[in-house]
Amino acid sequence: MKRFLLLVLFLVGLGWALTNYQGLATQGTYNSIILDFREDVGAAQIESQIEAIANQFKVSPRYNSEFSLDDHIFVVSGDPTFLNKLKHSELRKFTEYIEPNYIYSKYAIPNDPEYGKQWNMRSINVEQAWDETKGKDVTVAVIDTGISPVPDLQDTKFAAGYDFVNDQSEAKDDNGHGTHVAGTIAQATNNNFGVAGIAYEATLMPLKVLSADGGGTVADIAEAIRFAADHGADVINMSLGGGGESNLMKEAISYAHSKNVVVVAAAGNAGRNAAEYPARYPYVIGVSALDAAGTKTPYSNFGAGIDISAPGGLINGEDKLGGILQNTVNPQTGESVFEAYQGTSMAAPHVAGVAALVKAMGVETPDEVEDVLKQSALAIDDDPLNHYGAGKLNAAEAVKLAGKGKFSFRDFFRWLRDNGYLNPRFWFDGGVIALWPKILMVLGSYLLAWFLKHYFPFAWTWSLSTGLVMGSSGLFFLRGLYLYDAPQWPFRLMGSSIPEMGSAVQASGLLNPFSASVLIPLVLVVLLLGHTSWKWFAIGTTIGVGVCLAVSTINTPGLMWLGDGAIARAFLATNALLCFALVRLVLKPETRTS
Amino acid sequence: MSIQVEGTIERKGFGSGTWALVSNSGDTYELRKAPTDLQKEGLKVKVDGEIREDVMTFAMIGPVLEVDRFEIINH
Numbered sequence: 001m002k003r004f005l006l007l008v009l010f011l012v013g014l015g016w017a018l019t020n021y022q023g024l025a026t027q028g029t030y031n032s033i034i035l036d037f038r039e040d041v042g043a044a045q046i047e048s049q050i051e052a053i054a055n056q057f058k059v060s061p062r063y064n065s066e067f068s069l070d071d072h073i074f075v076v077s078g079d080p081t082f083l084n085k086l087k088h089s090e091l092r093k094f095t096e097y098i099e100p101n102y103i104y105s106k107y108a109i110p111n112d113p114e115y116g117k118q119w120n121m122r123s124i125n126v127e128q129a130w131d132e133t134k135g136k137d138v139t140v141a142v143i144d145t146g147i148s149p150v151p152d153l154q155d156t157k158f159a160a161g162y163d164f165v166n167d168q169s170e171a172k173d174d175n176g177h178g179t180h181v182a183g184t185i186a187q188a189t190n191n192n193f194g195v196a197g198i199a200y201e202a203t204l205m206p207l208k209v210l211s212a213d214g215g216g217t218v219a220d221i222a223e224a225i226r227f228a229a230d231h232g233a234d235v236i237n238m239s240l241g242g243g244g245e246s247n248l249m250k251e252a253i254s255y256a257h258s259k260n261v262v263v264v265a266a267a268g269n270a271g272r273n274a275a276e277y278p279a280r281y282p283y284v285i286g287v288s289a290l291d292a293a294g295t296k297t298p299y300s301n302f303g304a305g306i307d308i309s310a311p312g313g314l315i316n317g318e319d320k321l322g323g324i325l326q327n328t329v330n331p332q333t334g335e336s337v338f339e340a341y342q343g344t345s346m347a348a349p350h351v352a353g354v355a356a357l358v359k360a361m362g363v364e365t366p367d368e369v370e371d372v373l374k375q376s377a378l379a380i381d382d383d384p385l386n387h388y389g390a391g392k393l394n395a396a397e398a399v400k401l402a403g404k405g406k407f408s409f410r411d412f413f414r415w416l417r418d419n420g421y422l423n424p425r426f427w428f429d430g431g432v433i434a435l436w437p438k439i440l441m442v443l444g445s446y447l448l449a450w451f452l453k454h455y456f457p458f459a460w461t462w463s464l465s466t467g468l469v470m471g472s473s474g475l476f477f478l479r480g481l482y483l484y485d486a487p488q489w490p491f492r493l494m495g496s497s498i499p500e501m502g503s504a505v506q507a508s509g510l511l512n513p514f515s516a517s518v519l520i521p522l523v524l525v526v527l528l529l530g531h532t533s534w535k536w537f538a539i540g541t542t543i544g545v546g547v548c549l550a551v552s553t554i555n556t557p558g559l560m561w562l563g564d565g566a567i568a569r570a571f572l573a574t575n576a577l578l579c580f581a582l583v584r585l586v587l588k589p590e591t592r593t594s
Numbered sequence: 595m596s597i598q599v600e601g602t603i604e605r606k607g608f609g610s611g612t613w614a615l616v617s618n619s620g621d622t623y624e625l626r627k628a629p630t631d632l633q634k635e636g637l638k639v640k641v642d643g644e645i646r647e648d649v650m651t652f653a654m655i656g657p658v659l660e661v662d663r664f665e666i667i668n669h
Binding site: 144145175176177180210213214215216217218219221239240241242243244246266268269270276277278299301315331341342343344345 | 606610612626648649653654655657
């Protein structure tokens with residue numbers, strides 16, 4: 001009993017830690033307030049109410065336009081304090097809503113003639129971000145195949161870099177990849193030529209580590225990371241990956257982190273569960289790739305190590321419109337070309353570019369920058385395989401959040417990892433668990449058992465507690481656990497409650513009607529009723545499943561084949577009741593004999 | 595780690611393009627230092643080479659296989 005209480009306390013504590021992810025709502029600016037009077041409130045009454053607030057607060061509400069007359073919509077100037085006062089005044093009773101009149105403005109569209117083809121720029125809302133910053137005074141190191149001075153980088157600022165392949169100070173591109181990546185970050189923009197880049201007032205630092213054939217050694221890359229950290233880089237972009245774990249590289253990344261450098265890396269293009277090195281090292285923001293429709297591309301890696309997702313493009317044969325268009329060099333001729341590429345290589349520089357914008361807003365430490373990027377990302381609710389990390393990159397929200405200067409993203413698991421409690425071979429996806437329903441399920445089943453104990457006295461045993469947890473919530477924190485390079489479904493299965501098991505392997509958010517029913521509890525009761533101690537496991541499970549199904553009926557009634565409407569709700573509710581009836585049936589003779 | 599892989603040569607469209615060897619069991623290797631004779635899509639080959647754990651690439655399509663020797667099975 002005591003141990004069970006401790007477990008409940010632990011779960012509540014865990015819940016507290018995880019829900020500190022929230023408080024993410026970011027709001028626009030307003031200097032007036034909308035009042036919408038109810039349709040059934042008469043004109044005379046509206047007039048007297050308007051007069052009352054006019055006298056009370058010394059304001060003059062007015063119709064928004066001549067069309068608002070019929071809709072009973074008034075606008076009154078005021079700030080958040082006034083809004084709060086109004087919401088708590090008499091007026092509330094007569095209105096449908098009282099809300100801020102947010103100011104929308106049209107954002108400047110750059111004059112680069114090919115900008116219309118850059119769907120990726122619009123999908124991260126970069127235009128709104130440019131109202132605040134364009135990344136001035138921030139240096140982004142591009143660790144890649146080098147950068148060539150193509151025409152659309154002419155207005156872009158450069159810092160001194162290095163060519164680690166040929167050991168020389170000039171780091172020109174003999175492949176085209178690095179120049180393309182650099183273009184996404186800081187292509188000259190509003191220059192009436194070519195295309196746009198994200199942080200186009202930032203400074204680029206070219207570091208060549210990949211040779212013309214696209215490969216490079218860990219030793220060179222680690223040296224480039226240290227070079228960047230020592231020469232004033234604020235952000236490092238690594239659109240590269242592969243190979244095995246390397247202490248040299250891990251230490252170089254830790255060093256850069258200690259020097260306040262944000263490190264961003266591509267997840268990899270093998271279409272598998274787990275990001276490549278270096279994206280999976282601690283302190284590296286791992287980026288998966290989205291297509292123009294905003295879904296994960298088939299080639300992009302996913303799962304362990306993915307922190308955020310960004311446009312990487314998807315090219316369909318000769319049709320290159322779905323790719324990411326930048327100015328680069330043709331590797332055969334060395335001439336300037338505008339070319340569409342695809343890959344997580346293209347996704348990472350979007351994040352690096354926005355990181356530069358966030359840095360330019362005055363956010364200093366890499367952990368804070370990562371927090372801002374993750375908090376401002378457009379979260380994907382149903383992401384059981386972690387295709388998207390914290391969500392889709394959103395430049396406008398990131399810059400807005402950075403401007404507020406307040407973001408307390410207490411990432412419990414990062415704290416665990418940074419303090420050595422989590423082995424670096426593990427990775428945890430906190431976003432996968434809908435926490436409060438789980439807490440409700442486990443607490444609900446505990447309370448129900450306690451209530452039943454009152455009427456049908458029985459001893460509290462470990463087998464009962466185990467049954468309660470297995471039936472209601474399962475060891476749900478395991479659901480988000482990943483072991484690099486191993487399949488994740490065993491963790492999903494172990495982290496599932498009995499009702500969830502029928503859909504755990506295929507990672508569906510829907511419940512399987514066979515497992516999410518009275519069926520398994522019934523079988524357990526029939527099999528274990530004769531056993532003195534295991535019987536309580538069956539009883540606990542039945543109570544747990546009943547509560548789980550009851551919570552699911554209200555909260556998330558999605559069932560495979562049955563949808564999420566009235567049929568699903570009726571099915572879940574019926575089975576919840578059957579579970580409770582079963583418990584009652586089993587407990588009744590128990591008390592008679594005792 | 596030196597290994598022998600039998601499979602088909604493919605061109606993968608990441609960046610400016612990369613040569614890959616897709617093994618008969620479906621694993622994808624990125625070819626490093628692939629000789630010109632090997633750079634032909636659809637070629638069935640047997641490649642002897644070394645998996646380079648210390649090399650990273652921008653293609654990131656799978657383990658990097660540095661070619662030592664190869665044998666063309668058919669076109």
